Amino acid sequence: RCPSQGFAFIPAPQVDKESVTRYLLAVLAKRLPGNIKDLSLTLRQEAITGAFYHYSHGLKKHDGNCQRIAHGHRSPIEIHVDGERDQELELNWAERWGDIYLGTEEDKVALTELALSPRANAQLGEHHTGFKYVAPQGLFQLAIPSAEVEMIDTDTTVELLACYIAREVKKMVGDKFVKIVAYEGVGKGAIAYA
Numbered sequence: 001r002c003p004s005q006g007f008a009f010i011p012a013p014q015v016d017k018e019s020v021t022r023y024l025l026a027v028l029a030k031r032l033p034g035n036i037k038d039l040s041l042t043l044r045q046e047a048i049t050g051a052f053y054h055y056s057h058g059l060k061k062h063d064g065n066c067q068r069i070a071h072g073h074r075s076p077i078e079i080h081v082d083g084e085r086d087q088e089l090e091l092n093w094a095e096r097w098g099d100i101y102l103g104t105e106e107d108k109v110a111l112t113e114l115a116l117s118p119r120a121n122a123q124l125g126e127h128h129t130g131f132k133y134v135a136p137q138g139l140f141q142l143a144i145p146s147a148e149v150e151m152i153d154t155d156t157t158v159e160l161l162a163c164y165i166a167r168e169v170k171k172m173v174g175d176k177f178v179k180i181v182a183y184e185g186v187g188k189g190a191i192a193y194a
Contacts (some may be wrong), residue, residue, distance in 0.1 A: 003138035051090035057156040060133040067135035078181035133151035158184035162192035170194035
């Protein structure tokens with residue numbers, strides 16, 4: 001459950017490149033000045049050659065759309081141990097964070113604190129985790145199967161996630177030097193060391 005701007009309803013039976021392109025063209029056309037007569041848009045899937053993670057999360061302290069409680073990222077990850085890329089560790093993290101929700105401890109609530117629809121409440125059980133927060137756009141609430149959640153002890157910004165991965169990898173490799181390059185979408189990311 002979230003404010004209306006937390007949703008982008010695609011008026012199509014299937015969400016694919018074509019339906020999203022049509023949706024975005026319509027949204028952009030409404031915001032363009034009257035002297036613009038034509039607009040074209042080409043979407044492409046980012047080419048990722050190595051390991052990548054695919055997680056969803058929410059950032060209540062964000063002013064933009066990243067405050068949406070279940071938006072996601074599909075991004076490459078680089079793990080360097082003593083100056084060498086460790087592709088096995090990269091693949092392990094890609095698997096660990098493949099289609100997962102990264103939850104912040106601070107946002108976790110009892111399921112009874114959520115105001116969900118009767119249909120959602122009927123499907124909830126002891127194997128679900130609840131999240132709730134207020135952000136600039138409004139109140140956000142989520143119930144998700146616990147098996148699809150990894151809890152993080154900080155907010156889930158890419159900078160803090162890079163630090164989290166560095167700490168976790170450091171536990172595995174001991175006194176070796178760890179460098180994490182954590183990407184988020186196109187042209188954004190963070191580097192952390194441990």
